[in-house]
Amino acid sequence: MMKNYDGEIIRKLEIMAVKIRKKIIKMLYRAKSGHPGGSLSTVDAIVALYFLYMNHNPKNPNDSNRDRFILSKGHAAPALYATLAELGYFSHVELNNLRNMNCMLQGHPACLCTPGIEASTGSLGHGLSFANGVALAAKLDKKDYKTYVMLGDGETNEGQIWEAAAAASHYKLDNVTAFIDRNFLQIDGNTEKIMRLESIRDRWSSFGWNVIEIDGHDIKKILEALDEADGNYNSPTVIILNTIKGKGVSFMENNVDFHGVPPNEMEYNLAIEELDTLQKKLEASI
DSSP: OOOOOOHHHHHHHHHHHHHHHHHHHHHHHHHTOSOHHHHHHHHHHHHHIIIIISOOOTTSTTOTTOOEEEESSGGGHHHHHHHHHHHTSSOGGGGGGTTOTTOSSOSSOOTTTSTTOOSOOOSTTOHHHHHHHHHHHHHHHTOOOOEEEEEETGGGGSHHHHHHHHHHHHTTOTTEEEEEEEOSEETTEEHHHHSOOOOHHHHHHHTTOEEEEEETTOHHHHHHHHHHHHTOOSSOEEEEEEOOTTTTSTTTTTOGGGSSOOOOHHHHHHHHHHHHHHHHHHHHTO
16 A cells, blocks of 8 residues: 655655765775765665665564565665664764775675675675575565565676576565666666666566566655555566666766776765755755
8 A cells, every 4th residue: 555655754765865875985985995886876775665664673683574675786785884874783883994804894795794784795696586585485484574685787687687587476476576776887888788678677577577667766756666566466576766876976977987986085075065965955955
């Protein structure tokens, strides 16, 4: 059933998304490595999930009834780390140590290192299979938790994604919701030049999935899509998030050069200034 999301709640989530983007920029600048583009494009969906939609408890990360989130595109880990820190899964201080040796926050998610991480990911193409296994376990155990998984659009070049897509449909895993971060860019350039993906909607539909396509930066639409997925039965749902790589930082937006290159000092200062300005504007509108 569709819920009525209050405008003030949406605005507060939008402000949180800006705060998370600022943390991403700061983390990558300190680390002098990492992936800004694909981290920034995932933020709005992750914020909507963690701050309003998912059932989870930072004080009890291993609660057996919790909803699960698997970041299959593991190079976007900074977005997830910043969110988990903001929610209290671990101290904000840990964000200063991103990608350092022996630190809690590795370059890709590592479930044995970090509270709140469900799966060690980063070798692309594996996350949906993992999500299927978790969701099937829920069915067998008669648990009602949901499993969410974030895929990169370039990641769907991997054949294992389509094996997993077929399996999820076959087993009627209506407790699986996949997001596709459809920003049209992967490490080598435009997705349609490297390996054509369109029509993504038709491909997933042909595999038996319920398909929803939305603006991936509109938090209200993301929440409404999650409601629709929650009300869908006997098939998994995929939400195609039409996003902008590098979202929130003007010179990073739609710029493949920032797929895996952190900002230098000048770029860092410009990015933080832009995000600070946006945050103040949003806060003033409440």
